[in-house]
Every structure is written in structure tokens, then in C-alpha cells.
Amino acid sequence: MLKRFTLMFLLNNKVVPYLIAIGLLIGAMLLGISIGTVSVPIPTILQLIWTEVLHLPSRTETDPMFTTIVMDIRLPRVILSALVGASLAVAGAAFQGLLRNPLADPYVLGVSSGASVGAVLVLFFNLSLPVVGMFTLPVMSITASIITIFLVLFFARQIERSMRVETIILTGIVFSSFLGSLLSLMIALTGEELRQIIGWLLGSVSMRGWEYIAIILPFFVIGTAILLFSSKELNAMSFGEERAQHIGVNVARRKLWILLGGSILTGGAVAVSGTIGFVGLVIPHLTRLLWGPDHRHLLPLSILLGAAFLIVTDLISRIIISPTELPIGVITSLIGAPVFAIILIRRRKERRG
Amino acid sequence: MLSVNHVTGGYPGHEVLHDLSFDVQKGELLGIVGPNGSGKTTIFKVISGILKAQSGEVTIKGKSISKYSAKQLAKVLAVLPQHAEQAFPYTVKETVSLGRYAHHTGWFQMWSEHDEAVVQKTMEQTGIKAFQDNYVNELSGGERQRVFLAQALAQEPEILLLDEPTNHLDLSYQKELLDLLKKWTREQGLTVISIFHDLNLAGLYCDRLLLLEEGKINKHNKPNEVLEEGRIQSVYRTHIEKHPHPTVPKPQMLLLPEKRAEDLDDLLIDNRLLKYDDDMIMLETPFPLRTMSSGVVGSGTGWYKSFVNRRVSKNYSCLNHREEMRAYLRKRGIDPFETVGMMTAVCLEDVSYRLIEEDDVSVFIVVTAGIGNAVDASRSAEHVYAPLPGTINTWVFVNGSLTDEAFIQSIMTATESKVKVLHDHDVKDSVTGSYATGTPTDSILIASSQRGKHLPYAGTITTLGKLISQGVYTCTSEALKNYRERMSV
Structure with missing residues (x-):
């Protein structure tokens, strides 16, 4: 009874979910920075953020070793995890709403396959582009993913001018399969780069540094802005495209924007961290189960939860059999799947009761 | 707009x-x-x-x-x-x-x-x-x-x-x-x-x-x-x-659903379907007939399979006679929703019925008549409202297919014949002393098989009208004669 009451309260009050989600994110960040081979006490972290990030004067001095660990290694890593997790989660939420399918994920349109082909090409041929240099891989990856989106949309439009979501999904699947076999071909032909390629494909946010944050950030900001400004339309479109049109949504144009926004986010995330599964599928779903399907809240809450989730899974991936790091994609699924299953079952039971 | x-x-x-x-x-x-x-x-x-x-x-x-x-x-x-x-x-x-x-x-x-x-x-x-x-x-x-x-x-x-x-x-x-x-x-x-x-x-x-x-x-x-x-x-x-x-x-x-083959079997409605005892006269048909009737249950227009003329005592009085009639029918194993039911106080042995045929058309007439309370419709204003026993119940079964217009004309034709019978038998209104035209509780039923020959009209000189007027006249006369003989004994 009390539990039911608390649940109703959480559902109805729109402030509480945000407080919880922000709390989770902050907690995850602090843990992510603090824990590792060298443990950094949380007060020190706060102190460092005070002096190094906000550049505010402070009377106490911190150990320069802590400064290096936090500022050069752990903070960028945590922020990158947060951005990748947030990008995948919000893109997943938007695609699920647009495609009216809770099983859709950010990879459904073949964007990730495109990005992977770009990245694996770099590894396979040991490419290094002029000007971008060491960022050849993320740049190629993002370029490939954007080319893929436009190819998918172009072909979907050739098949059917009105571009129903079913057509888009089908085209996406066709592209995914085709690009997937290209990947397999390269993996089959590769020799010593195999481990590197597989490692990249499984996803990782380690040893990336601030430069990678600079790469993903613009994509994150633009993509997220597009999606957040489409949240009302996403609500309308989850009742079907015709219905949304009748309610007053310019479906054709809005659909393109949402696809573009989601793909930009996905492309950016894949480029800096490889294909990390499960986040884009489950975080939106989880958020919807907890706080309802209204996209005006679902999207921002998914951003917060996705960020927190990926920080925690990254933390686990690097400490669980330390000093060896596990691929983060493996951990997201290993942790995510059972947690999600438990929540799903409990929620179903509550509904029936 | x-x-x-x-x-x-x-x-x-x-x-x-x-x-x-x-x-x-x-x-x-x-x-x-x-x-x-x-x-x-x-x-x-x-x-x-x-x-x-x-x-x-x-x-x-x-x-x-x-x-x-x-x-x-x-x-x-x-x-x-x-x-x-x-x-x-x-x-x-x-x-x-x-x-x-x-x-x-x-x-x-x-x-x-x-x-x-x-x-x-x-x-x-x-x-x-x-x-x-x-x-x-x-x-x-x-x-x-x-x-x-x-x-x-x-x-x-x-x-x-x-x-x-x-x-x-x-x-x-x-x-x-x-x-x-x-x-x-x-x-x-x-x-x-x-x-x-x-x-x-x-x-x-x-x-x-x-x-x-x-x-x-x-x-x-x-x-x-x-x-x-x-x-x-x-x-x-x-x-x-x-x-x-x-x-x-x-x-x-x-x-209109497609007619099934067995529905087309030509079954003549005649005395083979009629049975009666002291309590009621009943005619049952294997398929529903289209009816237009005045009665206690099943009145108005509709489709019915059972037709009951029930004898009640002269002192029958019931606040809700429709409900009582339905209960009676149920007791006798008859579905009241498939039945047109009438009541009379006359002895059912005096019933008169016959089948009259011409060309491909036939009508089967059933009449019970009691005139204890005969009234002259043209001077009914002189009567006080006091329903007394005595009723002429007329059933007309037509083996043919009738239009709505023919149904209404059938009622007119049958009624005119009934009036003529009362006139010819010198039945007087006890209050006014003039010729009676019927009783205040007379009921009529026109029921048609709606198969066979199409009969658009039933005015007195049409084929159907002739059969009805002849049949109703003969049967009412006979029923009246039976009634009077019984009363004089």
C-alpha cells in the first residue's frame, strides 16, 4: 500500500524523477573518478573540481599525483562515458517513439554498421589522414555513419515517397546486413589487427582523453537539441503517423529531423567508443517503465540515466578483473539484462495487482 | 464550410x-x-x-x-x-x-x-x-x-x-x-x-x-x-x-437472406394445423407467418408461428392480462414471443372454420362468435364503458404473399363481412335498439405465409377479397348460429 502510494507520488510529481536521476549521475561520476588502482578520496575530487575545473581559489593544496589521475585520466573518461551513454540512450528513446517500437535501438537504421565499417577500414588499412592525424579513426567513423544515414533515407525514399517508418526500418536492416558482411569480410582477411578490431567493435571508452570529448560534444549538443525540441511531436507520433498529422504535426519534415538527430548522436557515440549495445535499447525502456512515456520527460531523463549507467558499467569493466579491462559492451549487457528483467517482472506484477 | x-x-x-x-x-x-x-x-x-x-x-x-x-x-x-x-x-x-x-x-x-x-x-x-x-x-x-x-x-x-x-x-x-x-x-x-x-x-x-x-x-x-x-x-x-x-x-x-430450399416447400395452412380443446383453439405453423392483428399478446405487426384463442370465464378479470396470458401460454408449453394470443368467453366448440380456394390462392378462416354485448358502432357514444363478455374473434390465414396494403384491405374486407353477418342475423344493440356492428372486444388476425402468389390487394372484389369476404361471412354466420343454439338450449 505504502509502496503503491510512493510509486504514484513518483509518477505524478515531475520534479522527483529529475532529482533522482541527477543524484544517480553525480553519484556515478564521483564513484567513477574515485575508484581505480589508485583510490582518490571523494573530498579530494570535490576539491579538484573546485580548483581545476572551476578555477576558483582554494587554500588547501592537493597531491599533484591526484591532480594528474583525476584531470588527465579519470575525469575525461567519466565524462566521455557519460556523453556516450547519454547519446545512445536519448537516440534510442527517440527511435523507439518514432518507430513506435519498444524494441528499436539506435543501431536499427544501420548507422552503427556504417560507423564500424569506417573505423575498421582505418584499422585494416592502417590509414592516417592528413590534418586529423591520430583522429583519423573517429573522423572516418563519423563520416561513414553520416553517409550511411543519407543512403538509407535516400533508398527509403526511392522505395516509397511517403517514407513510412516500416520502409525506413526495412531499408536500415538491408544496410545493416550489407555493411555487417563487409565487416566480416575485413575481419576474415585481417591478420595482426584482429584483436584491435574486435576490441574496438566491442566498445571501450578507455585512454581517450579530452580530445575525444571535443569530438563527440558538438554531435551530442546538436543531436540532443534536435530531439528535445521534437519531444511533443514524438508523443504525437507514437499514436501513428496519420494520427500525428491529424493532430497538426508536419510528420514528413519532423520525421527527417528526428532520424537525423538520432543518427548524429549514434554516429558520434560509435565513433569515439565503438558499438556499445544495450544502453540505447534498455535505458529508454527502463525510464519509460519508471516515469511514463511522455517524451518531454522521457528524453531528458534517459540522458541522465544513460550517462549514469554507462559510467557505472565502465567502472565495473575496469575494476572487476583489474588490472585487465573487459570490453564495456560486454558489461552493459551482463548487468543491464538481468536488472532490466527484474524491473520488467516486478512492474508487470504491480500492474496486475 | x-x-x-x-x-x-x-x-x-x-x-x-x-x-x-x-x-x-x-x-x-x-x-x-x-x-x-x-x-x-x-x-x-x-x-x-x-x-x-x-x-x-x-x-x-x-x-x-x-x-x-x-x-x-x-x-x-x-x-x-x-x-x-x-x-x-x-x-x-x-x-x-x-x-x-x-x-x-x-x-x-x-x-x-x-x-x-x-x-x-x-x-x-x-x-x-x-x-x-x-x-x-x-x-x-x-x-x-x-x-x-x-x-x-x-x-x-x-x-x-x-x-x-x-x-x-x-x-x-x-x-x-x-x-x-x-x-x-x-x-x-x-x-x-x-x-x-x-x-x-x-x-x-x-x-x-x-x-x-x-x-x-x-x-x-x-x-x-x-x-x-x-x-x-x-x-x-x-x-x-x-x-x-x-x-x-x-x-x-x-x-434479405437467401431463402433456403426447405423454406420453399409449399405448405398449405388449413384445418390440419388446427387443434382445439375446451380451453383453447390453437393453430401452429412450421414457419413464422407475417401477421397484423389485435390481440392480447403478439398484437400489431410481426412474425409469429403459434396462434391461440383462449377461453376464459365470463368473470375473468385481471389487472395485467397480458402478463397473465403469457404465463398461461408458458404453462401450456407455448413460447409467448412466437404467439399471437386472443381471449374469448364463448364456448370453443362453437368455432367455425373452413378453407376456401380459388386459382392458386386459398384462405383459411377461423371464427368464434359471442354477441352478449353487441354494439352499434355508429351509436357507441350512448354506451358506458363496461366491458361485458361476448367477442367475435376472426382469424384469416392467407396462403399467398401480401403487401402491407393488402393486409389493411383484408382487415377492412373481413370487418365489412362481419358487420353484414350481424345485420343479416338481426343482432341488435341492447342499449340503442339499432343493428349492432360488432362487440367492443372483437379481435382480428390477418396472417400470411408470404410465399406463393403475390397478392397486392384485398379489396372486396379482388380475388383475395372475394375469398376473405365469403369465408368470413360463412364462418361468422355458422359460429353465430352455433352460439345462439347453445344459448337457446
Whole structure:
């Protein structure tokens, strides 16, 4: 009874979910920075953020070793995890709403396959582009993913001018399969780069540094802005495209924007961290189960939860059999799947009761 | 309000609508009807802006809908879909609130008090306020339909488009929804355009009907003009009959099922089907007969299989004689809902019946007569109301197919014959001393097998009229003679 009451309260009050989600994110960040081979006490972290990030004067001095660990290694890593997790989660939420399918994920349109082909090409041929240099891989990856989106949309439009979501999904699947076999071909032909390629494909946010944050950030900001400004339309479109049109949504144009926004986010995330599964599928779903399907809240809450989730899974991936790091994609699924299953079952039971 | 001007349209390579033009007035309830594939849904999609017309245009308030933006159009025209997808569990209120989308401009406009008021009002109007916090996917079909109606109304439209709104709804919701729509057109000047599958519902509620046939307008007029037997038969390519609604001055189109072979067996209604004892006379037919009768149960017009003339005592008095009669029938193992039942106080042995035939037509007449309370109808004003026993019950069974007109003429012919019998037998009204024309409680039944020869008329000198007048005269005379003999003993 009390539990039911608390649940109703959480559902109805729109402030509480945000407080919880922000709390989770902050907690995850602090843990992510603090824990590792060298443990950094949380007060020190706060102190460092005070002096190094906000550049505010402070009377106490911190150990320069802590400064290096936090500022050069752990903070960028945590922020990158947060951005990748947030990008995948919000893109997943938007695609699920647009495609009216809770099983859709950010990879459904073949964007990730495109990005992977770009990245694996770099590894396979040991490419290094002029000007971008060491960022050849993320740049190629993002370029490939954007080319893929436009190819998918172009072909979907050739098949059917009105571009129903079913057509888009089908085209996406066709592209995914085709690009997937290209990947397999390269993996089959590769020799010593195999481990590197597989490692990249499984996803990782380690040893990336601030430069990678600079790469993903613009994509994150633009993509997220597009999606957040489409949240009302996403609500309308989850009742079907015709219905949304009748309610007053310019479906054709809005659909393109949402696809573009989601793909930009996905492309950016894949480029800096490889294909990390499960986040884009489950975080939106989880958020919807907890706080309802209204996209005006679902999207921002998914951003917060996705960020927190990926920080925690990254933390686990690097400490669980330390000093060896596990691929983060493996951990997201290993942790995510059972947690999600438990929540799903409990929620179903509550509904029936 | 809304004009469709020379619209030709459809899908690539498949033109469905051919040069369609019609107007809809403000406050009108227009029904679009037509067989499957006639273009109902296509014109609906063109009007609602989902499908572009290949040529011609749809104008709303004088402006072509192609010049409206999606939001502008949604503020004027709302659509109630046949079924909306339910991908995620939104609450009723969230769903209804979405209808306000078109009224919001810019990215940051907040939910206003006006929005809230409109949403509350539409939820009240559609009767869903009580479960506004429930999830839409947990509601019944009828409730869900009302949620989407509320969503459409929250758009504050001037025109409402509905696609078979009564589909999936049970009878009471169908009526409720259409009554509501009718009320809004009258009170708030809402213009409603709706696709109907059910011609009868369309005819009952619509001001005008648009009958489509193969993408063209067959007829656009008042229901009574559109719903013509011949027209509907040719457009829908099936056999139907038009009948007036029993209580509302609107037409009803009735389907006629294919007759089964065994139904065609010619069975003559005659004394083989009649049986009687001290208590009642009963005639049972293996198939229902179309009847027009006055009686205790099963009176009026209808289809009945059992016909009962029950003897009651002279002092029979019961407040609810219909209910008592039904109970009696049930006790005798007769279904009161398949029965025309009459009462008499005369001795049933005095019944007179016979079959009269000519050409392919035959009538079977059954009469019981008592004249203890004979009355002259022309001077009935001199009588006080005091029902006394004494009744002439006349049954006329026709082996033939009668029109409604023939039924009425049969009653006239039979009555005239009865009056003549009383005259010829010198039956007097005890109060006025003049010739009696009947008793105050006389009942009549005309029942027809509705198979065999078509008999459009039953005036006194038609074939059927001759049989009825002759039969009723003979039987009534005989029954009267029997009655008098018994009384004189």
C-alpha cells in the first residue's frame, strides 16, 4: 500500500524523477573518478573540481599525483562515458517513439554498421589522414555513419515517397546486413589487427582523453537539441503517423529531423567508443517503465540515466578483473539484462495487482 | 464550410476518385456511404490532408487545404480514426492533452489555463473524466474510442471527420456516440463528416448522405432520397428492402437472406394445423407467418408461428392480462414471443372454420362468435364503458404473399363481412335498439405465409377479397348460429 502510494507520488510529481536521476549521475561520476588502482578520496575530487575545473581559489593544496589521475585520466573518461551513454540512450528513446517500437535501438537504421565499417577500414588499412592525424579513426567513423544515414533515407525514399517508418526500418536492416558482411569480410582477411578490431567493435571508452570529448560534444549538443525540441511531436507520433498529422504535426519534415538527430548522436557515440549495445535499447525502456512515456520527460531523463549507467558499467569493466579491462559492451549487457528483467517482472506484477 | 471541387485522386497508378464535387454546410452531419472500394476512405484521406488530390481541390472556409499548414489545418479540422496505434502506455489525460498540440506555437509555450480548461471540458463531454489517470491501453474499446474523440475535440475543431465511428462499439455506445455528435452539430454548429458502413444508422442520424459508387457520387441528398430500394440494390449489388422505421420518420434498409430450399416447400395452412380443446383453439405453423392483428399478446405487426384463442370465464378479470396470458401460454408449453394470443368467453366448440380456394390462392378462416354485448358502432357514444363478455374473434390465414396494403384491405374486407353477418342475423344493440356492428372486444388476425402468389390487394372484389369476404361471412354466420343454439338450449 505504502509502496503503491510512493510509486504514484513518483509518477505524478515531475520534479522527483529529475532529482533522482541527477543524484544517480553525480553519484556515478564521483564513484567513477574515485575508484581505480589508485583510490582518490571523494573530498579530494570535490576539491579538484573546485580548483581545476572551476578555477576558483582554494587554500588547501592537493597531491599533484591526484591532480594528474583525476584531470588527465579519470575525469575525461567519466565524462566521455557519460556523453556516450547519454547519446545512445536519448537516440534510442527517440527511435523507439518514432518507430513506435519498444524494441528499436539506435543501431536499427544501420548507422552503427556504417560507423564500424569506417573505423575498421582505418584499422585494416592502417590509414592516417592528413590534418586529423591520430583522429583519423573517429573522423572516418563519423563520416561513414553520416553517409550511411543519407543512403538509407535516400533508398527509403526511392522505395516509397511517403517514407513510412516500416520502409525506413526495412531499408536500415538491408544496410545493416550489407555493411555487417563487409565487416566480416575485413575481419576474415585481417591478420595482426584482429584483436584491435574486435576490441574496438566491442566498445571501450578507455585512454581517450579530452580530445575525444571535443569530438563527440558538438554531435551530442546538436543531436540532443534536435530531439528535445521534437519531444511533443514524438508523443504525437507514437499514436501513428496519420494520427500525428491529424493532430497538426508536419510528420514528413519532423520525421527527417528526428532520424537525423538520432543518427548524429549514434554516429558520434560509435565513433569515439565503438558499438556499445544495450544502453540505447534498455535505458529508454527502463525510464519509460519508471516515469511514463511522455517524451518531454522521457528524453531528458534517459540522458541522465544513460550517462549514469554507462559510467557505472565502465567502472565495473575496469575494476572487476583489474588490472585487465573487459570490453564495456560486454558489461552493459551482463548487468543491464538481468536488472532490466527484474524491473520488467516486478512492474508487470504491480500492474496486475 | 467545406467544399470538394472536382477532386480526382487515389494512389499512384490507381485512380480511385473521379471528379468528385460536393459541399458541406456548417452544422451539418454528412454521412459518406458506399460499398467497399467505392472510395469512402480515399475521399476521407483527401479531405483530412493525408492524401493529395491529383487534380481539383478541397477548400475549407474558402481556402484550399494545401495552403493550410499542418497546425492550421488541425485547428479547423479534427479526425477520429477508426483505430489508433497504442505503442506506449499513455494515460487518458496525456492522450487527450495531445489534442492541444496545434494550439501551441513556438518551442517553449507552456501548458496554459485555457488548455487545461478545454481538456477538462472535453473529458467531461465524452464521459471519461472519471478515469483520466488510467492507462489508455487498459480501457475497453468503447472507452478508448471516447478518449480519442476527446483528443479530437480538444483540438477545438470546426469540422470533425469520423471513420466508421461505430465500428467496434456495442449498441448502446453506438447510440450514445451518435446522439452526442448530433447534439454538437445542433448546439455548437460543429460540422461532422462521417463514413458509415451501416446504412440504417447513417439514415437515422445524418442530415444528408453522400452515396459513392466506384469513385463517383451516385446521390447526395437527404437520407430518404438516397436510401431508395432500387438505388441501394444496384449500388451494393444485393437484395434489400426499404421499410419505414417503426418510431422515427426515417427509412431502414433491410437485408434479405437467401431463402433456403426447405423454406420453399409449399405448405398449405388449413384445418390440419388446427387443434382445439375446451380451453383453447390453437393453430401452429412450421414457419413464422407475417401477421397484423389485435390481440392480447403478439398484437400489431410481426412474425409469429403459434396462434391461440383462449377461453376464459365470463368473470375473468385481471389487472395485467397480458402478463397473465403469457404465463398461461408458458404453462401450456407455448413460447409467448412466437404467439399471437386472443381471449374469448364463448364456448370453443362453437368455432367455425373452413378453407376456401380459388386459382392458386386459398384462405383459411377461423371464427368464434359471442354477441352478449353487441354494439352499434355508429351509436357507441350512448354506451358506458363496461366491458361485458361476448367477442367475435376472426382469424384469416392467407396462403399467398401480401403487401402491407393488402393486409389493411383484408382487415377492412373481413370487418365489412362481419358487420353484414350481424345485420343479416338481426343482432341488435341492447342499449340503442339499432343493428349492432360488432362487440367492443372483437379481435382480428390477418396472417400470411408470404410465399406463393403475390397478392397486392384485398379489396372486396379482388380475388383475395372475394375469398376473405365469403369465408368470413360463412364462418361468422355458422359460429353465430352455433352460439345462439347453445344459448337457446
